Amino acid sequence: MNPLLRLDSVYKSYGDEEVLRGVSLDMEVGDVEVVVGPSGSGKSTLLRCVNRLTEIDDGDIYLDGDRVTAPDTDVNELRRDVGMVFQDFNLFAHKTALGNVTLGLRRVRGMGKVEAREKAMEHLDQVGLGDQADSYPAELSGGQKQRVGIARALAMDPKLILFDEPTSALDPELIGEVTEVMRDLASGGMTMLVVTHEMTFAREAASTMTFLDQGEIVERGPPEQLFDRSERKRTREFLSRITARHGDAQP
Amino acid sequence: MLQALADASFGAVVLQSGDWGFVFENADYLLEGTLTTVLLTVASVLLGFLVGFPAGVVEVYGGRVLRAIVGTAGVVLRGTPILVIFFFGYFVFRFGGAFETAIVGLGLRSAAYQSQIFRGSIQSVSEGQMEGARSVGMSKLEAIRWVVVPQALRRSIPGFQNEMTIVLKDTSIAYAIGVAELLTLSRELFIQETTAVMEVFLFASAIYFVLTFTTNRGLDYLGQYYGIPTEESV
Ligand SMILES: Nc1ncnc2c1ncn2[C@@H]1O[C@H](COP(=O)(O)OP(=O)(O)OP(=O)(O)O)[C@@H](O)[C@H]1O
Ligand SMILES: [Mg+2]
Numbered sequence: 001m002n003p004l005l006r007l008d009s010v011y012k013s014y015g016d017e018e019v020l021r022g023v024s025l026d027m028e029v030g031d032v033e034v035v036v037g038p039s040g041s042g043k044s045t046l047l048r049c050v051n052r053l054t055e056i057d058d059g060d061i062y063l064d065g066d067r068v069t070a071p072d073t074d075v076n077e078l079r080r081d082v083g084m085v086f087q088d089f090n091l092f093a094h095k096t097a098l099g100n101v102t103l104g105l106r107r108v109r110g111m112g113k114v115e116a117r118e119k120a121m122e123h124l125d126q127v128g129l130g131d132q133a134d135s136y137p138a139e140l141s142g143g144q145k146q147r148v149g150i151a152r153a154l155a156m157d158p159k160l161i162l163f164d165e166p167t168s169a170l171d172p173e174l175i176g177e178v179t180e181v182m183r184d185l186a187s188g189g190m191t192m193l194v195v196t197h198e199m200t201f202a203r204e205a206a207s208t209m210t211f212l213d214q215g216e217i218v219e220r221g222p223p224e225q226l227f228d229r230s231e232r233k234r235t236r237e238f239l240s241r242i243t244a245r246h247g248d249a250q251p
Numbered sequence: 252m253l254q255a256l257a258d259a260s261f262g263a264v265v266l267q268s269g270d271w272g273f274v275f276e277n278a279d280y281l282l283e284g285t286l287t288t289v290l291l292t293v294a295s296v297l298l299g300f301l302v303g304f305p306a307g308v309v310e311v312y313g314g315r316v317l318r319a320i321v322g323t324a325g326v327v328l329r330g331t332p333i334l335v336i337f338f339f340g341y342f343v344f345r346f347g348g349a350f351e352t353a354i355v356g357l358g359l360r361s362a363a364y365q366s367q368i369f370r371g372s373i374q375s376v377s378e379g380q381m382e383g384a385r386s387v388g389m390s391k392l393e394a395i396r397w398v399v400v401p402q403a404l405r406r407s408i409p410g411f412q413n414e415m416t417i418v419l420k421d422t423s424i425a426y427a428i429g430v431a432e433l434l435t436l437s438r439e440l441f442i443q444e445t446t447a448v449m450e451v452f453l454f455a456s457a458i459y460f461v462l463t464f465t466t467n468r469g470l471d472y473l474g475q476y477y478g479i480p481t482e483e484s485v
Contacts, residue, residue: 053382080388090383094402094479104387107397138480156387 002065004029004191005050005160010059012045012215019045021215022059027160027193027208032186034202034223035195037212038238043195046212047162050193051075051082064159080108083153083161087168089145091137097124097148098133101155109156123151127181143174147181154185161185163194179205199243203227211235270447274454277440281451284436285458287350291422291432292462294354296415299361306362307369312395321366328363333424336360341428353425353432361418368410372403408474415470416463433458 003026012020019042027033035043048054050061052068052075061069068078092100101120105111111119124130127147137145146166153161163182167175179201186192186205196202202209203223210220211234219226219235230236274281309321328336333356340352347355376399384394426435437455441448 051386053385076388076390078388079386084386086379086383086386088379090379090386092380092383092398093481094398094405103384103397104389107393108388136480138482138484152383152387 002062003027004031004064005193006060006062007046007050008060008062010046010049010061011057012042012049012054013057019215020049020056023212023215023217024059025210025217025220027191029159029191030189031207032192032194032205033208033210034206035193035210035212036197036202036238036242041212042215043212044164047084047164047193047195050160050162051079051084053084076108080156081159083156083158085146085149085153085161085163085166087165089137089142089149089169091145091148091152093137096134096136097129097140097144097151100137100148101152104152104156120151120155123155124148126154126184127151128177141174142170143177146170146178150178150181150185160191160193163192163196165195165197167196167198197242197245199227199239211238213238267446267450270444270450273444273447274440274450278454280436280440281433281454281458284431284433285462287431288419288422288433289462291350291353291357291425291430292415292419295357295361295418295422298354298358299365299414299418301362302359303362303365304369306366307373308395308400310366310370311373312391325363325366328360329367331360333357333360333421334427337425337428349425349428349430352428353422353430357418357421357425361414364414364417365411368407368414369403372406372410373399375406376402405474405477405479408470412467412470415466419462419466420459 005025005027007023007025009022009024010020011018011022023042023046025033035046037043045054049056050063050068052073056069059069060067063078063081067073092103095103098117098120101123102111102113102116105116105119106113109116121130121133124133127150129144129147129151132140132144132148135144137148140148149166150161166182167178170178175198179198182192182194182201183205194201194206206223208220209223209226211218211226211232213234219230219232226235227239230239306321306325309317310325313321336356336359337352340346340356341349346352380398380402381391381394384398385391389397422430422432423434425432426438429435433455437451441451
């Protein structure tokens with residue numbers, strides 16, 4: 001059977017700078033892959049290549065057996081299947097929480113008003129924001145905003161959701177409510193590719209962890225392997241540094 | 252004509268109650284001019300919007316060639332005195348009467364300014380809004396239509412208010428090609444009764460003021476009605 005997501009020696013440069021240098025990885029349905037790495041190592045670029053917000057230079061990416069990097073791939077169709085949650089939320093500022101979730105349903109999936117509303121409410125309830133449906137992004141806390149972002153992605157019924165540092169813009173006390181929602185998704189079987197510095201989340205929710213440095217995968221394996229018995233010096237150094245800084249941010 | 256103006260103002264140093272009487276007797280006449288002014292403004296601003304809004308979108312999202320064409324047209328229109336535009340329309344291109352010429356002239360020039368208002372407000376919508384929209388599978392056009400434009404339009408209201416006031420006042424220049432707008436008719440009135448020049452001008456100014464004021468208030472209201480809470484306002 002095909003993996004849900006396959007990256008096959010993906011290369012990406014910006015000018016002279018090689019940002020991704022032959023990255024390969026496979027994810028199965030229900031996998032939660034956590035990617036860690038220093039700033040500038042190419043984590044965001046990696047995610048953005050998967051939904052083609054960024055175009056790769058070489059290699060291939062397959063979703064569910066389809067080559068998403070093929071020239072004739074409909075990127076809009078691809079992005080329906082691959083949700084994305086951003087560090088800065090990128091919520092639609094002119095829409096309420098509900099409107100943020102219904103907009104894609106209405107305009108992309110062509111749902112009627114009533115149907116879209118019902119589905120959106122389900123997902124807002126799922127992230128614990130049913131009572132904030134009529135609030136605008138500016139009226140929500142960072143944690144609430146990010147949960148709306150997650151609901152917006154979920155509503156498209158994606159096969160995979162990409163998370164790019166979903167808690168990095170949040171005050172420490174608001175991180176927990178977001179990682180909690182993410183854990184729920186993980187245990188519900190959602191396939192997730194997550195860039196994060198939340199090591200507690202990584203340890204407890206990741207099925208696989210990848211350490212990316214300078215555009216290359218240094219080490220990849222179960223989180224216990226990277227945290228507790230890594231044989232790579234670079235991995236150990238990075239993880240001890242990051243754990244010291246972001247470590248037990250929440251139980 | 253200058254002589255007539257000078258004579259007229261000389262005779263009107265004192266505001267006389269009789270002259271106010273003259274103005275009010277002829278109020279219908281001035282209101283007719285006001286109506287023309289309003290029609291001219293509304294039609295010009297509307298034409299300016301219909302042309303200027305897409306032009307603003309093109310200036311941000313258009314291809315290189317299209318951007319260059321629209322950009323150049325804008326520079327030319329903004330760089331030409333409105334009177335010259337009127338004369339070109341009226342004496343050179345001759346596509347219609349004075350009223351039509353005034354609408355097209357004011358409308359196109361307003362389009363050139365409105366395109367800059369919309370270009371600026373579109374550019375002020377953060378790149379992340381586009382990415383958010385693209386990430387749920389909207390095409391670029393859909394993202395522009397459903398996410399960028401609604402926010403840009405709201406941010407355009409103050410600039411648009413300004414532009415509307417400018418167009419309203421510049422309709423008076425249409426008197427040069429003989430459009431019977433408020434100022435043209437005012438002039439005809441005080442030529443008849445040269446002692447009333449001050450009163451006629453005050454009356455006309457008051458009308459311009461009322462028009463400007465109500466338009467601005469109307470757009471303020473629109474802005475509040477469609478207003479959304481922003482990070483700054485919360
Ligand atoms: N659009 C772009 N144009 C040019 N260079 C870029 C662009 N996007 C990213 N880069 C560069 O590519 C490198 C990798 O960036 P990327 O955002 O993928 O890193 P990251 O691992 O996500 O870092 P961070 O932890 O800071 O978010 C950086 O050096 C960055 O400057
Ligand atoms: Mg990043």
